[in-house]
Amino acid sequence: MQSGDRRTTLADVAAEAGVSVALVSIVMRGAPGAGAATRERVLAVANRLGYQPDSRARLLRSGRSRLLGVVFDVRHPFHDDLLTGLYAAAGNAGYQLTLSAVTPRRDERTAVDDLLQDRCEALILFSPRLRTSDLGTLAAKLPLIAMMRNVRHRNVDAVHNDEQKGSHQAVDHLVALGHRRIAHIDGGSQPGSAERRAGYMDAMTRHGLTDFVQVLPGGPGEDDGARAGQLLRLDPSTAVTVFNDLSALGVLAVLRRRGVDVPGDISVVGYDDSSFSRLSHIDLTTVAQDVDAMATHAVSRAVTRIEGGAVTEREVVVAPRLIPRGTSASASAG
Amino acid sequence: MQSGDRRTTLADVAAEAGVSVALVSIVMRGAPGAGAATRERVLAVANRLGYQPDSRARLLRSGRSRLLGVVFDVRHPFHDDLLTGLYAAAGNAGYQLTLSAVTPRRDERTAVDDLLQDRCEALILFSPRLRTSDLGTLAAKLPLIAMMRNVRHRNVDAVHNDEQKGSHQAVDHLVALGHRRIAHIDGGSQPGSAERRAGYMDAMTRHGLTDFVQVLPGGPGEDDGARAGQLLRLDPSTAVTVFNDLSALGVLAVLRRRGVDVPGDISVVGYDDSSFSRLSHIDLTTVAQDVDAMATHAVSRAVTRIEGGAVTEREVVVAPRLIPRGTSASASAG
DNA sequence: TTGCGACTCTAGAACGTTCTAGTTGCTGAC
DNA sequence: GTCAGCAACTAGAACGTTCTAGAGTCGCAA
Numbered sequence: 001m002q003s004g005d006r007r008t009t010l011a012d013v014a015a016e017a018g019v020s021v022a023l024v025s026i027v028m029r030g031a032p033g034a035g036a037a038t039r040e041r042v043l044a045v046a047n048r049l050g051y052q053p054d055s056r057a058r059l060l061r062s063g064r065s066r067l068l069g070v071v072f073d074v075r076h077p078f079h080d081d082l083l084t085g086l087y088a089a090a091g092n093a094g095y096q097l098t099l100s101a102v103t104p105r106r107d108e109r110t111a112v113d114d115l116l117q118d119r120c121e122a123l124i125l126f127s128p129r130l131r132t133s134d135l136g137t138l139a140a141k142l143p144l145i146a147m148m149r150n151v152r153h154r155n156v157d158a159v160h161n162d163e164q165k166g167s168h169q170a171v172d173h174l175v176a177l178g179h180r181r182i183a184h185i186d187g188g189s190q191p192g193s194a195e196r197r198a199g200y201m202d203a204m205t206r207h208g209l210t211d212f213v214q215v216l217p218g219g220p221g222e223d224d225g226a227r228a229g230q231l232l233r234l235d236p237s238t239a240v241t242v243f244n245d246l247s248a249l250g251v252l253a254v255l256r257r258r259g260v261d262v263p264g265d266i267s268v269v270g271y272d273d274s275s276f277s278r279l280s281h282i283d284l285t286t287v288a289q290d291v292d293a294m295a296t297h298a299v300s301r302a303v304t305r306i307e308g309g310a311v312t313e314r315e316v317v318v319a320p321r322l323i324p325r326g327t328s329a330s331a332s333a334g
Numbered sequence: 335m336q337s338g339d340r341r342t343t344l345a346d347v348a349a350e351a352g353v354s355v356a357l358v359s360i361v362m363r364g365a366p367g368a369g370a371a372t373r374e375r376v377l378a379v380a381n382r383l384g385y386q387p388d389s390r391a392r393l394l395r396s397g398r399s400r401l402l403g404v405v406f407d408v409r410h411p412f413h414d415d416l417l418t419g420l421y422a423a424a425g426n427a428g429y430q431l432t433l434s435a436v437t438p439r440r441d442e443r444t445a446v447d448d449l450l451q452d453r454c455e456a457l458i459l460f461s462p463r464l465r466t467s468d469l470g471t472l473a474a475k476l477p478l479i480a481m482m483r484n485v486r487h488r489n490v491d492a493v494h495n496d497e498q499k500g501s502h503q504a505v506d507h508l509v510a511l512g513h514r515r516i517a518h519i520d521g522g523s524q525p526g527s528a529e530r531r532a533g534y535m536d537a538m539t540r541h542g543l544t545d546f547v548q549v550l551p552g553g554p555g556e557d558d559g560a561r562a563g564q565l566l567r568l569d570p571s572t573a574v575t576v577f578n579d580l581s582a583l584g585v586l587a588v589l590r591r592r593g594v595d596v597p598g599d600i601s602v603v604g605y606d607d608s609s610f611s612r613l614s615h616i617d618l619t620t621v622a623q624d625v626d627a628m629a630t631h632a633v634s635r636a637v638t639r640i641e642g643g644a645v646t647e648r649e650v651v652v653a654p655r656l657i658p659r660g661t662s663a664s665a666s667a668g
Numbered sequence: 669t670t671g672c673g674a675c676t677c678t679a680g681a682a683c684g685t686t687c688t689a690g691t692t693g694c695t696g697a698c
Numbered sequence: 699g700t701c702a703g704c705a706a707c708t709a710g711a712a713c714g715t716t717c718t719a720g721a722g723t724c725g726c727a728a
Contacts, residue, residue: 007453007475009714020678025716035676050475055451056390056399057714060683065390074417080408084437091440096448099433103418106425114430117389119341141341141384222614246613253615276610279580280556281587343684354708359686369706391684394713671728678721684713691708698700 008049017045028053059119066095068302069115072126073102077245077274078291079126082147085295086124093303112138122302127191132156143305145298148289149191150315157305159298159316163192166287166320167199168206170241170269173285173322175207178331179239179267182209185218185228185251187243196271200241212237218247225250233258238266238331245270245277245286252284252327263329273323283326293318342383351379362387393453400429402636403449406460407436411579411608412625413460416481419629420458427637446472456636461525466490477639479632482623483525484649491639493632493650497526500621500654501533502540504575504603507619507656509541512665513573513601516543519552519562519585521577530605534575546571552581559584567592572600572665579604579611579620586618586661597663607657617660627652 014021026033027042059065072079090097098118100111122143132153139155150158174182184200187193204213218228225247242248248270255262273288297316348355360367361376393399406413424431432452434445456477466487473489484492508516518534521527538547552562559581576582582604607622631650
């Protein structure tokens with residue numbers, strides 16, 4: 001409890017063990033250059049005194065910090081999965097993560113500035129909202145990886161989902177179930193919305209269903225989905241692909257409230273595999289972004305940049321995969 | 335992009351501005367002791383060179399780090415809200431947060447060790463799973479605040495919800511709606527489960543409903559709730575309070591699948607106000623822990639400990655509040 | 669005996685800050 | 699003319715590490 005008495009340092013351990021500071025440093029790092037007996041003795045002393053290395057001093061001296069800064073928004077639909085993946089990938093690459101959160105009361109700029117002071121060697125941003133030009137100037141200082149958004153700037157790396165392919169998979173899935181009248185509820189001005197919509201159009205055309213193309217205006221929220229769901233009432237569609245899971249949830253709520261059976265009367269497919277979609281109570285068929293792959297790519301790209309490796313493609317596009325669940329079923333059932 | 339060329343330091347700025355390093359330090363900190371003209375000139379140079387202070391060196395020298403370490407589990411039902419609250423509270427108190435996440439592949443021990451190396455001055459743990467004795471030895475090194483769990487150790491501060499009162503509120507709410515036959519689905523061996531169950535019994539007794547007390551075995555997960563929901567079939571209860579929201583969701587799923595109307599036939603009240611409970615599609619009546627109050631208390635307690643202030647009560651218990659939503663309604667409706 | 673490499677260990681500088689204890693130069697009171 | 703007091707500034711130590719260069723010891727081959 002007493003935070004007054006200074007924490008034990010290398011010098012304390014050295015004095016107690018009767019060796020030099022440098023030697024203790026060697027032992028603590030597990031570096032070669034110490035005798036077995038001394039090594040053991042030093043470790044024992046360090047342990048007894050409760051020695052904890054001071055990463056700040058350590059990093060200060062050694063120049064390198066081996067630290068990747070991560071900015072995430074606590075409201076992001078799968079920030080938890082992404083963090084899990086990033087920690088694993090960073091660990092494998094021999095790097096550490098420092099996190100900085102964006103919250104409703106703490107903006108991205110603040111979060112980034114905090115990390116810059118920590119001298120991390122690269123920055124990984126979850127779906128950044130900063131202007132491209134701001135990201136550019138930031139990227140002039142250190143390697144910058146944007147996730148879930150394709151930032152078009154020559155200094156900024158981007159790791160993101162193949163939105164078009166995701167929409168293809170959703171449509172393909174529904175077509176395979178026998179659906180032809182498939183609508184799409186779009187995401188408005190949300191990033192990724194245009195690509196997902198284009199993917200839908202594309203797939204419909206490929207399946208020769210151009211006549212049944214039906215794009216309803218929507219948005220990223222539950223209420224957007226609910227509004228769009230109302231429009232479905234006038235629509236003969238037997239299936240609908242929705243911009244994201246939250247919006248799909250709004251659609252489901254409206255449909256069920258109207259007594260429409262899902263998936264009996266109409267199939268609904270979301271996008272993102274947000275954590276709530278897995279709840280058996282919701283059980284939403286959706287397109288999952290490959291979180292692990294994206295995390296791995298983001299880290300490996302960051303490491304490559306830090307270590308001065310060659311990069312051919314600024315952009316890494318990761319294929320998603322469809323997760324069939326309970327809100328989609330064969331068209332014949334309807 | 336080039337991470338090779340050393341970042342600019344105080345010395346660079348000093349050389350460029352033709353003053354001493356110490357003076358630049360004074361200017362950058364906004365400390366008194368520099369003339370207005372020089373101050374302006376130094377700031378301009380610093381800005382031009384893109385100077386960023388190095389928090390590591392800064393903290394190393396000044397001893398204090400003004401850093402609070404926070405360990406959170408990405409699977410925690412409201413870690414996002416808590417982080418939001420903590421950032422705000424820490425900012426107000428003039429402290430910074432460093433985060434360390436627990437993930438399915440990264441355990442609490444690792445998360446804590448990382449923070450210890452960062453020389454933070456206190457540790458705040460979200461519902462820690464470490465043994466009390468381990469927490470005790472940790473607390474010997476630095477102030478330790480456990481949130482959402484009442485750790486019974488004289489060195490460990492605890493900030494947690496008043497579980498009993500939460501259950502009282504749930505029962506009171508249902509009684510006010512005219513329910514008498516109110517069951518409780520418990521949380522098994524989960525921390526907090528005993529308290530929530532006791533609160534339920536308590537409240538039932540207080541309302542003279544001892545004869546209708548009915549505790550069904552449950553657990554923390556959706557499937558636990560679903561299993562318990564099956565048992566409700568044989569039960570005449572018109573309402574049920576559930577250990578937590580996730581379990582309540584399992585109950586809801588089973589009931590609805592059986593064609594039981596919620597809240598028409600039976601009312602369901604959860605606990606925790608997990609983010610999904612707010613989804614209009616789920617709209618679960620629940621007991622919300624007062625996240626902001628808990629965050630504020632945790633931070634202020636940490637700061638008090640760090641600064642050697644007096645603490646009378648080791649434990650801070652925060653009152654929750656009931657959030658009425660769509661899964662509870664008047665008993666007469668049934 | 670000497671020389672040499674291998675091994676173990678140490679002294680001291682360095683990292684980028686902050687802090688203490690100055691020095692300088694100016695103003696104004698005596 | 700002297701000196702106290704103050705504002706503006708500086709030199710250099712300190713923080714806890716790591717790293718470089720080198721010193722001491724030992725065993726063994728020549």
